[in-house]
Amino acid sequence: MDKKEQYTRVFGHIDTNGDGKISPPELQICIGKMGEELSLEEAEMAAALLGSDGDGLLSMEDLVNIVESANEEEKVSDLKKAFNMYEEKEGSGRITPKSLRRMLSKLGESRTVDDCKMMIAKFDVNGDGVLSFDEFREMMA
Template identity: 35%
Template sequence: MLRLGHERSTVAREAEGMVREADCDGDGFIDLDEFMRAVSEGGAGVDEEEELREAFRVFDADRNGYISAEEVRRVLAGLGRRCSLKECRLMIRGVDRNGDGVVDFEEFKAMMMMNSLRAL
């Protein structure tokens, strides 16, 4: 049980760090422009694929290779955002290309790349 609690706090710290890094105006939230900037800039000298995998792992709490609506809700809650499970399912549906109800890494990557292109 301690280990599970430790993993949750690690995920929360990672998510908070990601928000702090991307939050250019310091309001504690990431707006669309800040998100797009963070995705398009990536890290200097850091492999983009690995950056995407790290971001994916923040959401994939059970490490099964998929992001569920429940996992999206947990991350958003950790960031102080209240979101219903129904709303999270709608978010998943918008990214879920194969219709299995979850987001795999390739779907996540495609979404992030598409958002990056839209920012240009």
């Protein structure tokens, strides 16, 4: 089953009246089935905020956008955690050849600082000799 089929199936399950839109009450029921509470007022606000055409309802496209956005946020969060492991020092916002070498060594990969400089150079877009988070994210793509 491909992603489109999965989204269609989930959408059909949430859209209990089959009108092609998810209403705030349908959204409220769906969230309730997932073990969370959502008041009707909160569901109305969510549908208004996340809906793309201003009708206060969620279309199939809106659902796909919400899920894809949540997946992207999770990926970025995971990448930030990985980046932090390689950072020069916590909060520095950069991976240096020495910090890369140190982390690779912890992972059992023995590399020289020069090897690490070459590895970084491949993705060092601005040429400053270190990897920023954006460069790291591009490298991991």
